[in-house]
Amino acid sequence: MKLMDLKASGYDIRTGMPLSEVTFTKTGGPAEYTAFPRSIAEVKQLLEAANADGLPLTVIGNASNLIIKDGGIAGLVMILTNLNEIKLSGNTVIAQAGAKIVDAAFYGAEHGLSGLEFAAGIPGSVGGGVFMNAGAYGGEVKDCLASATVLTRKGEVKTYSNQEMQFAYRHSYVQESGDIVLSATFELKPGDKLAILDQMHYLNALRQYKQPLEYPSCGSVFKRPTGHYVGPMIIKAGLQGKQIGGAQDSTKHAGFIVNKGGATATDYLNLIHLIQKTIKEKYDIDLKTEVRIIGKDQ
Numbered sequence: 001m002k003l004m005d006l007k008a009s010g011y012d013i014r015t016g017m018p019l020s021e022v023t024f025t026k027t028g029g030p031a032e033y034t035a036f037p038r039s040i041a042e043v044k045q046l047l048e049a050a051n052a053d054g055l056p057l058t059v060i061g062n063a064s065n066l067i068i069k070d071g072g073i074a075g076l077v078m079i080l081t082n083l084n085e086i087k088l089s090g091n092t093v094i095a096q097a098g099a100k101i102v103d104a105a106f107y108g109a110e111h112g113l114s115g116l117e118f119a120a121g122i123p124g125s126v127g128g129g130v131f132m133n134a135g136a137y138g139g140e141v142k143d144c145l146a147s148a149t150v151l152t153r154k155g156e157v158k159t160y161s162n163q164e165m166q167f168a169y170r171h172s173y174v175q176e177s178g179d180i181v182l183s184a185t186f187e188l189k190p191g192d193k194l195a196i197l198d199q200m201h202y203l204n205a206l207r208q209y210k211q212p213l214e215y216p217s218c219g220s221v222f223k224r225p226t227g228h229y230v231g232p233m234i235i236k237a238g239l240q241g242k243q244i245g246g247a248q249d250s251t252k253h254a255g256f257i258v259n260k261g262g263a264t265a266t267d268y269l270n271l272i273h274l275i276q277k278t279i280k281e282k283y284d285i286d287l288k289t290e291v292r293i294i295g296k297d298q
Helices: 003-008 040-053 101-110 117-121 126-132 193-210 230-236 265-283
Strands: 013-015 031-035 057-060 066-068 073-079 086-089 092-096 145-151 157-161 180-187 217-220 247-249 256-259 292-294
Touching: 003 013, 003 040, 040 057, 040 073, 040 145, 040 180, 066 265, 086 101, 092 101, 101 117, 101 126, 101 180, 101 193, 117 193, 126 180, 230 265, 247 265, 256 265
Parallel strands: 031 073, 057 073, 066 292
Antiparallel strands: 013 031, 086 092, 092 180, 145 157, 145 180, 217 256, 247 256
């Protein structure tokens, strides 16, 4: 079945939608086609249709740690935020890819399960968290993930163990394989519900105190180089507060770039490149981006 056949049958498929409508930076060009599947069956059908139409397929979740270039994305963009079911099985929390990872963490906490507290302030989806091996405050997805269920680009459903996911710092196997994360199973430990919730609320408060949540941003922009912290290097290099167009290196947290109003993805990328160039010249350190950058130049 072709993509337009699916649209005619009631699938939520849009043409030319500006992706700035979904990204946390409020930037990004249009997608040729954007689909919002409501079930795993729809994900499979959309994958088959993209393959049948010869369309490239891009899958995104909550678009919180993502920059989409101003030229947008060719082909089909599948946004999984409607796949947000979270359920309990013994000491495991099973969450679909489009659920927010913070919701999975609080769901576990409400059932007296510990292990996902670090995710209390992470705004991304479960799928994105697995894809990126997201982490904060000393914890990472790899520390509690039992398995991930994926859809291969050939349409096969597979389940990978933690070891098979080949987790590393902000890395997982699916970044190479192109598999679409459908759900994740988190193995948690029984604990005191109030103590778990207290820790999560504390981490949330810490995030609000330290991070520039009052402006659109893509979260932490750069990976932390071994033995160094990015924010202090940017400050010492005199780049905190530096602004290109509407994109500014945050005056509250130098590791973040915020949209002060009217920023484009190109503004973000130009500021990222300036920071990388300056840090290389000053410290001989190659800053790598943690934020995922996709799409076409304008």
